[in-house]
Amino acid sequence: MQARMKNPVLMVPEAMKALQALGASTHHGPLPANLLEIVHLRASQINGCSVCVDGHAKLAKKAGETDERLFAVSAWRDAPYFNEAERAALALTEAVTRIGDRSDPVPDDVWNDAAKHYDEQSLSFLLLAIAGINVWNRLNVATRQPAGLWKP
Numbered sequence: 001m002q003a004r005m006k007n008p009v010l011m012v013p014e015a016m017k018a019l020q021a022l023g024a025s026t027h028h029g030p031l032p033a034n035l036l037e038i039v040h041l042r043a044s045q046i047n048g049c050s051v052c053v054d055g056h057a058k059l060a061k062k063a064g065e066t067d068e069r070l071f072a073v074s075a076w077r078d079a080p081y082f083n084e085a086e087r088a089a090l091a092l093t094e095a096v097t098r099i100g101d102r103s104d105p106v107p108d109d110v111w112n113d114a115a116k117h118y119d120e121q122s123l124s125f126l127l128l129a130i131a132g133i134n135v136w137n138r139l140n141v142a143t144r145q146p147a148g149l150w151k152p
Helices: 013-026 033-047 050-062 067-075 084-097 108-117 120-142
Strands: none
Touching: 013 120, 033 050, 033 067, 033 084, 033 120, 050 067, 050 120, 084 108, 084 120, 108 120
């Protein structure tokens, strides 16, 4: 695959700085790095962003994720490898990523389950991480950025 153009953040350096700052800020909070990486991976799978699927799987490995868990992220509901808090984060990730797929984009049961496991500060970090990866996914998918070029 060949990119349609350079990634827009390369053309608008202030946007790159802003997105990198957003990403860095989510990694300086209470959520474990491996949780952030499986959240990034799941959103990227949904959005079909090969760059981010490739990169965040590698980053997740560096954060200590096992192959079994990485292979099962797309089937987390049926896989035995995730605890209840991780399942709540993945459900919230799916809901926030697919906001146009239903009339109640983030249903109360999904929100309440996440709120049961994460306080407001942690939820803030989680939501910002989900929003951030969705921005990257949309930029990469729209411009057809090829996987494998970026090395974390």
